[in-house]
Amino acid sequence: MNSFDPDLPLDRSLESVAAGLRGFAPTVRPPSLPATDVSYCVEDTVIGRMLLAADNTGALVASTFVPDDAAESRLLERLSRAVSPRVLRLPGQLDGARRELDAFLAGRSHGFTVRTDLALASPFQRVVLPRLAASVHYGERATYGELARAVERPSASRAVGAALGANPLCVVLPCHRVVASSGALTGYAGGLAAKEYLLELEARGSAGDVGR
């Protein structure tokens, strides 16, 4: 049946050699690279899948919701453009930030000590977000209009809403504490359920006075 054919077409026999080379399958392992300009990790939290990223000084540059791979890719590209293309997934570099986030989301702490950097923020966000963090404390709420007045742009409540909606440091810079003047929760990058969770967590915590 399968007897050897000496007149096998040339390319057929060459092809079998090429196929042998193509099939090369050594046992390999991925490279292990040291921390560089940006390190990140992706973590499933009680309020959703989040990406944390730190720069080469250890400052947190991102704490954002990445519900799917596409959102994750978009954020990695933003990091590449705004900070450095040397971006590596190194969860160990985010241990401190992760611990603080876990403690916060579990109600065991009321704030963050990790340093932050607004490298991913727009100029307007660099005005709005620090003001938010300084003036709206744990368990409190503010409206978009109040925050607009606080940054001396009283007619800019829509712009404030947009700035908060694209907050690169969710939870850490507490945009979830800002609601519509009607009291409605309105939107949140992590979804309304996440915003509700955070506000209820803080309401419970500030009433029951849980220490840090």
Added chain:
Amino acid sequence: MGVTLPAFQTLVDTHWRDVARLAHALAGPVDGDDVAQQAWTQALAAYPGLQSARNLRGWLLTITHRCAMDAHRSRGRRPVPSDAVGDLGPVGEVAGPEVALPDTDLWKRVADLPERQREAVVLKYVADLDHAAIASALQTSPAMSRRLVSDGLAALRKDLL
């Protein structure tokens, strides 16, 4: 501003297997992991200076080839013919067991090819590079790359039959 490069991790996730395969095919199982690791370290260092995000795979594999050749030279175990087609290198040099490629007939024959034929054949069929990329890695012309590949492949077939 310059080009927008993908996050380096995307390159690692997409190409680490290809880089490792090429490193192992050129440097063998003993040095393969080190060569791949070195290639990634060099690529990471050079990455922000890249002027184009096109053909990142080819860029990585070219670096891998260079690292394999450096490792090779520093070990000095094999003759490096100055011209593979003419093969002016020492004749009858037999690859010892320390040239550790997978222990199959095919890979033993590959190890015995003249150096540049061996590189060309591996770059073509293991790394799946085109002749332009092979030529640039071997610092020769695409026509010479074609010739190295076809001569190498023909030698392998002849040996195998």
